[in-house]
Amino acid sequence: MTTAETKPGTATASLDAIFHPRSVAIAGVSMQQPGFAGVGLGFLLSLMELGFPAVYAVNPKYQEIEGLKCYASVLDIELPVDHVISSVPARIVPRLVEDCIAKGVRSVHFFTAGFRETGDDEMADLETQVVGRLTGAGIRVFGPNCMGLYVPESKLAFMPGFPAESGPVGFISQSGGNAGEMIYTAAVRGIRFSKVVSYGNASDVDESELLSYFARDPKTNVICAYIEGVKDGRRFRQALRDAAAAKPVVVLKGGRTAAGTRAVMSHTASLAGSLAVFDSLCRQLNAVRVNSVEEMADLAVAFRYMxxxxxxxxxxxxxxxxxxxxxxxxxxxxxxxxxxxxxxxxxxxxxxxxxxxxxxxxxxxxxxxxxxxxxxxxxxxxxxxxxxxxxxxxxxxxxxxxxxxxxxxxxxxxxxxxxxxxxxxxxxxxxxxxxxxxxxxxxxxxxxxxxxxxxxxxxxxxxxxxxxxxxxxxxxxxxxxxxxxxxx
Amino acid sequence: MTTAETKPGTATASLDAIFHPRSVAIAGVSMQQPGFAGVGLGFLLSLMELGFPAVYAVNPKYQEIEGLKCYASVLDIELPVDHVISSVPARIVPRLVEDCIAKGVRSVHFFTAGFRETGDDEMADLETQVVGRLTGAGIRVFGPNCMGLYVPESKLAFMPGFPAESGPVGFISQSGGNAGEMIYTAAVRGIRFSKVVSYGNASDVDESELLSYFARDPKTNVICAYIEGVKDGRRFRQALRDAAAAKPVVVLKGGRTAAGTRAVMSHTASLAGSLAVFDSLCRQLNAVRVNSVEEMADLAVAFRYMxxxxxxxxxxxxxxxxxxxxxxxxxxxxxxxxxxxxxxxxxxxxxxxxxxxxxxxxxxxxxxxxxxxxxxxxxxxxxxxxxxxxxxxxxxxxxxxxxxxxxxxxxxxxxxxxxxxxxxxxxxxxxxxxxxxxxxxxxxxxxxxxxxxxxxxxxxxxxxxxxxxxxxxxxxxxxxxxxxxxxx
Structure with a gap:
């Protein structure tokens, strides 16, 4: 199974376009607080905070939300939509997918979770189907089960309070929480980002493709990566080699112990793999392995400021x-x-x-x-x-x-x-x-x-x-x- | 050489009296800022902040300091003086010592440094002479080269902002800086102290005597100790055994490596000794060894609150x-x-x-x-x-x-x-x-x-x-x- 067979339009150029969407729709925005239902609203508020110019709220239950017109469906939006954030429950996803294809969007980010990582075969199948249907239509997918994109240059953010300015650090993170922690804790120490991608279950866009992208991205001088598991070791090795040859790469691996490996499985359905193998790979390719988000921030600071x-x-x-x-x-x-x-x-x-x-x-x-x-x-x-x-x-x-x-x-x-x-x-x-x-x-x-x-x-x-x-x-x-x- | 030969009046009971002085004189209080000259003033302000009732400033250069009458000499103070803090330069110390003996004080704390820890033989001799003269007169000595006493119950403090309330943690520290760091950082986590003693060069009152004291002190339930070097291994072993048998003892050792050992020598003229020996002693006697002030605060919190x-x-x-x-x-x-x-x-x-x-x-x-x-x-x-x-x-x-x-x-x-x-x-x-x-x-x-x-x-x-x-x-x-x- 090659990349080309499963992923039409996966040339790196397309990722670059996806990092600069002209419009974003958020499906499943809700006014309910607290709980997960509130997070769709969190995406909306984060985008508004950075001043993203064309954001659309989608939820058939509301007419208006935070002063914005609320659409019943993605299809009801009058103007083109480049990127869709899915905050709807998993059972509604198949319907949303068809709407996205009909609307001709370029990329979908599933904040929606409850797929493969639940350990339920039926939900794992649904994930495969949904992602296959989208990629088959040439639409790129982030996730499911992740926080998506922070691109200050494009005024995209996924949590409130992220810096509005860009900087030379690129970051890919299988965990949205770790992505947020890194962005917040490094911000006060002077770290600014080119792009941050929280990629969760990595059903389509994955760590290897992202590393290859960052290796070539002229706006990125230092690459940080939080990785729980890697599906295709050979592809990963090549991507890491390219990235580490081009710039400093700082790698944080989740799931070092038996308990951590189990937590990784529950979190993003990843096979954590052997730390020893990972470690020796990093040593061979001169990637800097770290053990915590704190240490990753330390290395970003060191590579950026000394x-x-x-x-x-x-x-x-x-x-x-x-x-x-x-x-x-x-x-x-x-x-x-x-x-x-x-x-x-x-x-x-x-x-x-x-x-x-x-x-x-x-x-x-x-x-x-x-x-x-x-x-x-x-x-x-x-x-x-x-x-x-x-x-x-x-x-x-x-x-x-x-x-x-x-x-x-x-x-x-x-x-x-x-x-x-x-x-x-x-x-x-x-x-x-x-x-x-x-x-x-x-x-x-x-x-x-x-x-x-x-x-x-x-x-x-x-x-x-x-x-x-x-x-x-x-x-x-x-x-x-x-x-x-x-x-x- | 036994303790009794060199230290008349060293019964633990006397330490208890010394922790509760009725009056304190500070020799070498100055209005100069910044620099070491200002620290005599720091002692004065710290005592005033906790409301210590009978504090006397001594410096022939001033008539008054911070609203207090300033005495030319300890001998000029009309009322009895129990405890003297020396903040005068080393060359003035011999004169101060004679005044203290004539005045009949119980204890002297030498913040004054520049003795044995300079590596200068002449200054090491001076330290021996001065301390011998005082202990020979039945006067106990803290230091030289230390911050002395923090006893909230007695309203004694050596840095500003120490909590006024007492608590169940006793702490001895060869470093005044580490003592301050522990007190400040643990305070915000709910740690309050019975007594803290910064004992520096340990020319008279030393780690062993203090451990024995804390082992029996009914107001202390947890003992913490920062130790750079131990002079009498056998005596220390017995004191640590007694203390660890009675209550949890947390020990932090300074000077683990060659560079650290050298720093210890410059700091308190202590022989750092082997960490391996120290470690095995702690294991045998069930004292908890830690590697940093942070970790010592963590253990104090754990023993106090769980x-x-x-x-x-x-x-x-x-x-x-x-x-x-x-x-x-x-x-x-x-x-x-x-x-x-x-x-x-x-x-x-x-x-x-x-x-x-x-x-x-x-x-x-x-x-x-x-x-x-x-x-x-x-x-x-x-x-x-x-x-x-x-x-x-x-x-x-x-x-x-x-x-x-x-x-x-x-x-x-x-x-x-x-x-x-x-x-x-x-x-x-x-x-x-x-x-x-x-x-x-x-x-x-x-x-x-x-x-x-x-x-x-x-x-x-x-x-x-x-x-x-x-x-x-x-x-x-x-x-x-x-x-x-x-x-x-």
Whole structure:
């Protein structure tokens, strides 16, 4: 069974058109809350929020919804419809499918679930039939059982609050929840997406086709993928090879253990397959495998906001002796090094840092950095050391509700933050050494405001930000390993 | 060299008196900001914030500081002084020591650093001399190079914003920074302390004496310890044995690797020793070893807010298919089990949960729980399953800036949260199964407000709260292992 036999019109070009629909209809929009019935409405509100220009609500029960005319059927829509989101129950799907074919739509996304993943043979057959009928008519299918498309450029979104701006990261996710989690959590760290596709049961558009698409997409520089199971191993291998040869690829595999494999089966009816096989494939093709959505976001941040370090030498800079002790251990755990700074560097640091209660060896534990000009000097001197390839600068805005460091800011914390980031930029320019920021998570509302503001200033100035030393060290180590494999 | 020879008056009873001083003088209080000079002021402000009744500022340069009379010397204070905090430079310390002896104080805490940990022989000698002079006069010494005492009952604190209320957790920390981090981060998760001692270079009061004290302290039910190095292995072993026999002991070791060991030496001049030896000691004596301050806070929360589960069977309950897949893997990774729920349980769940897009096997992925009465039913039914020993309920208030779940709350999120916690309490009472809450970290200010409010309601109702499934699973697994070792 080749792709060509089962999928008329599956040339990648067609996916590109599908990512840019001129109009979208949502079947099964309902005003009921809460529960699944509300999600059709969620799609509608998300599209309206991004300002998608031509969205149609379809539900025979309503005349109007959220100020929009509500159509009884897709066929009643006067203008052409490119893309249809199905939020109707599974039993109504066959009727919707015929309407879509008659209307001449290009693509259908089934948010509708309750097919193959239920474990029920009859529902699995229905899935095969429905998808076969659509693809046979040249219509591409996303899902079933997924959240579909987020393409900021096209003003398409599937959850509220997604950023309106595009960016260089492409993401395919077999889980809609993981897609949402990645988009939301990475957004606050400066990650913007070219396209995100939640593809669920992968009955038509699948991980291999999407990887091949992203490998060639000029708007995508980093590819992330959450995959539960792969149906055609050979095809997947080729797609992953193409993608990983073209750009950094970060892969997250669901279902590593027996319990996880069972959960995968319930979730998207996928066969999780062996993690060992998957892992060795990633190693061979130089794709970066990660173990959680958090780690995937970390790698997206690292590939987006830092150049690969020249070597494993890390300097840790910040205030706090206990914290420094852990940092040294954690850098070592990640497979990096935390070398003693050269004598000349220590001497230069000693001139601007009080010796008592600080260390200038590495980790550098000093409070001098709370004065922005000393921060610049400290980072520059360290960045110029010959055994340092990357600086890990750690700070916090929640340390104490009273915030010892914040107490030193004087009247205007925003100005202080700006100065701090400016000094970091100066130090990076002067020494040429990448600086990675570890910004410890806030503990209360006030520190959340300041942490969020500082984080944004950091990534806007091109600094990757991580919440802990181990997460930063892990990302740096993986980028370093990726760069070394690539150059050999 | 026995303890008695070097330490007159070191009976544990004296420590108890020292934890309850009637008056405190701070030598070296300064108005200078920022830098170390400001920290004497930090001690003063922290004591004033908790309302310590008799605090004296000492600095010959000032007449008055923060509205308090400032004394030129400890000897000028008219009333008796029990405890002295030294924030003066190391070179002034010998003079201060003589004043303290003449004044007849009971204890001195040296925040002052720059002694043995500098690696300078002369400064190491000075430390030995100073501490010997004081202990010889029957005066106990904390430090040097530490933050000293936090005893809420006595209104003593060393950083601003520490909770004013006492609680059942005792904590000794060789690092003041780690002590502060633990206090702040655990506070928002419902942890309150009996006493916290930051003991730095441990020249007099050390980890062994403190462990022995906490083993017998009726106000302490859980002991946490951050230790960089131990000087007398035999004495430490006995103290740890006594403590671990009496109550749960959570131990965090600094300096696991070569780089970490070097950082320990710079920090508190401690010999880090072998982690393997330390680890095997903890295993023998049933002390729970952890690897980070975060993990120590997790274990404090687990020992404080949950009874040990009867076995390893975990049910995961929450909304989100991808999240559930990871949860199953992560529970398994932690050495727990995520068993398939019994048929009868699945059937009962099926009656209150829509099947499409959910799973009732385990992990239980359902949005029915967003309606509080269904949450109670779901948790109760699962808690009654014979193969489930603990329920891991996961939720979030940041999922989307738009917050799909929050959209369902209607007008009053506070009321919704109250209902949710009430239903959780009902389910716990009805089924007798412990419930652990995983509350994903907030992404912005609005979700921080809601997350913080919900977290507080949870721990006030006796639920342990963790930010991720792996951290919750790890804490549960360690409590289970601890309970099993204890019962054999």
């Amino acid at each position: 150049s690969a370090p020249a070597g494993p030498g890390v300097a840790v800079v910040g205030g706090g002796g206990g914290f420094s002790v852990f940092a040294a251990d954690e850098i070592d755990d990640a497979g990096l090094q935390c070398p003693v700074l050269p004598e000349s560097t220590q001497k230069a640091l000693g001139e601007i840092n009080p010796v008592a209660g600080t260390s200038v060896r590495n980790p550098v534990d000093t409070i001098a950095i709370f004065e922005p000009p000393k921060l610049e000097q400290t980072l520059r001197i360290i960045g110029e050391a010959e055994n340092i390839d990357v600086i890990l600068y750690h700070t916090s805005f929640s340390w104490g509700r009273g915030r010892r460091s914040m107490a030193m800011l004087g009247a205007d914390p925003v100005h202080y933050m700006q100065m701090q980031v400016q000094q970091m930029v100066k130090a990076r320019e002067a020494s040429g050494t990448p600086i990675v920021v570890v910004l410890r998570p806030p503990l209360d509302v006030e520190s959340m405001e300041r942490t969020a503001a500082f984080q944004e200033k950091c990534w806007q100035a091109g600094f990757p930000v991580f919440p802990t030393i181990p997460r930063a060290a892990n990302a740096i180590a993986k980028v370093l390993r990726w760069a070394r494999s690539r150059s050999t | 009874s040990a589960p009867a076995g390893p069977g975990v049910a995961v309950v929450g909304g989100g298919g991808g999240f559930s897949v990871f949860a199953a893997d992560e529970i398994d990774d932690a050495g727990l089990q995520c068993p398939v729920l019994p048929e009868s349980t699945q059937k009962a769940l099926g009656e209150i949960n829509p099947v499409a897009g959910t799973s009732v096997r385990n992990p239980v992925d359902t949005i029915a729980i967003f309606e509080p009465p269904k949450l109670e039913q779901t948790l109760r039914i699962i808690g009654e399953a014979e193969n489930i020993d603990v329920i891991l309920y996961h939720t979030s208030f940041s999922w989307g800036r738009g917050r799909r779940s929050m959209a369902m709350l209607g007008a009053d999120p506070v009321h919704y949260m109250q209902m949710q916690v009430q239903q959780m309490v009902k389910a716990r009472e009805a089924s007798g199964t412990p419930i652990v809450v995983v509350l994903r970290p907030p992404l912005d200010v609005e979700s921080m407000e809601r997350t913080a409010a919900f977290q507080e309601k949870c721990w006030q109702a006796g639920f342990p709260v963790f930010p991720t499934i792996p951290r919750a699973a790890n804490a549960i697994a360690k409590v289970l292992r601890w309970a099993r070792s204890r019962s054999t």
